[in-house]
Amino acid sequence: MVDKTDIEAAARRIGGHVRHTPSYEVRPGLWFKLELLQHSGSFKARGAFNRILAAREAGALPDSGVVVASGGNAGLGVAYAAARLGVRAEVFLPVTAPATKVARLREYGAVVYQHGREYAEAHAASQTRAAETGALVVHAYDQPEIVAGQGTVGLELPEADTVLVAVGGGGLIGGIAAAVGDRARIVAVEPVGAPTLHAALAAGHPVDVPVESVAADSLGARRVGGIAFDLAVHHKVESILVSDEAIVDARHRLWREHRLAVEHGAAAAFAGLDLVADPGAAVVVLCGANTDPATL
Incomplete structure (x- = not known):
């Protein structure tokens, strides 16, 4: 299982190649982690x-x-x-x-x-x-080096009670759970039309799900990765589902209220915020901006 030691090693390896992206305090107790500013437009680099x-x-x-x-x-x-x-x-x-x-x-x-x-x-x-x-x-999400690399996002987060992360194949949430799951509540946010982790947690193991969501271009895996699933179980990750309508609305709100142009997958994490009971101090990871701004 990928652990914090692996993530710290990844941070040393890639430190000269990736950006330490900023976290923006939207209001007291709520932060946006602006990973949309990463090279290539998402955390995947x-x-x-x-x-x-x-x-x-x-x-x-x-x-x-x-x-x-x-x-x-x-x-x-x-x-x-x-x-x-x-x-x-x-x-x-x-x-x-x-x-x-x-x-x-x-x-x-x-x-x-x-x-x-x-x-x-x-x-x-x-x-x-x-x-x-x-x-x-190079697997999109289910290799130890990939999960550890994505987990370096977690090392940069401000102190918080809750971290909200959008999930497709699970590389990002697996890495963040390994990095900070011992000190923060990790909430997975998934589209109703692509509930990979949600379905896996219900079944007790990764399962195939149908994929039909406005966020499918970034959250369109059919099955959550085994590494991410094991880390989610180990760190007691919670999973919530959001509708496409909520994702679209969240994306427009991020542009209208904060001038942040994000893809639908990134907006999913923000859409989940209203569904989390007692989040306390929260960080929403805005994971990507590979979108057509004309649609905003």
């Missing part, structure tokens, strides 16, 4: 750098580079990290990925393939490609 650099340190980074499947953000993080480190990157996306994300991937120099309508289908295609080329597989 943290795990990507940690995975690639750890492989390089171990002499396990092949000349064929890296391959990743993504709804968009993990691909952007990997493409950005690979470009900065001089590594070839191939990214597999579903055909439903937003055009803005596809365009940015190509700007970073990644080779982009689009396959299937969901992340799971793109992932299957990426595995076939990796077997053909020998490229290093």
